[in-house]
Amino acid sequence: MSEPVWWPRAVAWIEANLDGRVRTGEIERVRERPWSTVATVPTTTGPVWFKANGPGLLYEAGLLRALGSLAPDRVITPLAVQVERGWSLLPDGGxxxxxxxQDGLAAWERLLSEYAVLQRELVAHTPDFLGLGVPDLSPATLPGHLDRLLGEHELPEIAEQRPRLGELCAELGGSPVPLGLQHDDLHDANVLVDAQGRYRFFDWGDASIAHPFTTLLVSLRVAARRFELDQEAPEMLRLRDAYLEPWSDLGTPAELRRTLALTTKVGAISRALAWERALLGADESALAEWAEAVPGWLGELVNGPDLAARR
Incomplete structure (x- = not known):
């Protein structure tokens, strides 16, 4: 991998922020993508991880610092962040x-339940997260985002459904569940298990302020593939209900399931926007490699059940 022009500055910053640790080997860039570079730093107390976000995801560094302060038992608290550059330095989390x-269905039930509890605990800090630059993808904003995307991508099937999609966003906007932080790429590879068996959620680069249930668009799809199950299988419904249980005071089971169905439909707009942010500033080869990501997610808007007919 060729060395980025900013890499010497990053190495100096890493060295200055090891918090008493001593580096024992070379810093190795282990992943380079348009949206981030990840490196591992061997030290006397174990590996330390460096992440440099791309221009569309700079807000993650400040968000990691805030989450480390607000929920240190549920996330990895960074050793240091450089907010303007989108750099973060984190201890190893297991x-x-x-x-x-232990990656079975019971672990997934625990993952989704604990994540929902974390979302509820963080609701009061939603304005603070917006102030850090976390994108506002509340239901009221989604039709405008969709209109812009449709102007940039020729997708006539979706354009035909635009009025109905607007209605679904409006219905979702009436949910009593408060807007809050949602991870948008939550699955078993973005949860760490530490030495005490605690789950810690990481990789918040796709996060947004939205209807909290939006996360399950990705989570339940990954789980269905992982366990080779249909979305309506009893095991999958238990995962769904494990997530919804911490929200049970805000609606009947039927109301919460309806809300979840709405988010896993219009949440495709959020996923398209996450990819758009991830590819901001990417070179031509990267854009060509990931060219179908944004229109591909938008295409999900015309797949699946007709929710407008289901109440």
Whole structure:
């Protein structure tokens, strides 16, 4: 991998922020994508991880610092962040849930339940997260985002459904569930299991302020593939209900399931926007490689059940 022009500055910043640790080997860039560069730093107390976000995801560094202060038992608290550059330096948090021996359905139920509890705990801090630059993808904003995307991508099937999609966004906007932070790419490879068996959520680069249930668009799809299950299988419904239970004071089971169905429909707009942010500033080869990401997610808007006919 060729060395980015900013890499020497990053190495100096890493060295200055190891918090008493001593580096024992070379800093290795282990992943380079248009949206981030990740490096591992061997030290006397174990590996430290460096992440440099691309221009569309700079807000993650400030968000990580805020989450480390607000929920230190549920996330990895960074050693240091450089907000303007989107840099973060984090201690090792253990193995991912996917890498662990406990990655079964029961672990996924716990993952989704604990994540929902975290979302509720963080609701009061939604204005602070917006102030950090976390994107506002509340239901009221989604039709405008969709109109802009349709102006940039020729997708006549979706354009035909635009009025109905607007109605679904409006219905979602009437949900009693408060807007809050949603991860948008939550699955077993973005959850760490530490030595005490605690789950810690990481990789918040796709996060937004939205209807909280939007997260499950990705989470339930990954789980269905992981366990080779249909979305309506009893095991999948238990995962859904494990997530919804912490919200049970805000609606009947039928109302919450309806709301979840809405978010997993119009949430495709959020996923398209996440990819758009991820590819901001990417070079031509990267844009060509990931060219279908944005229109591909928008295409999901015309797939699946007709929710307008289901109440």
């Amino acid at each position: 193995r991912t849930l996917r890498e662990s021996a």
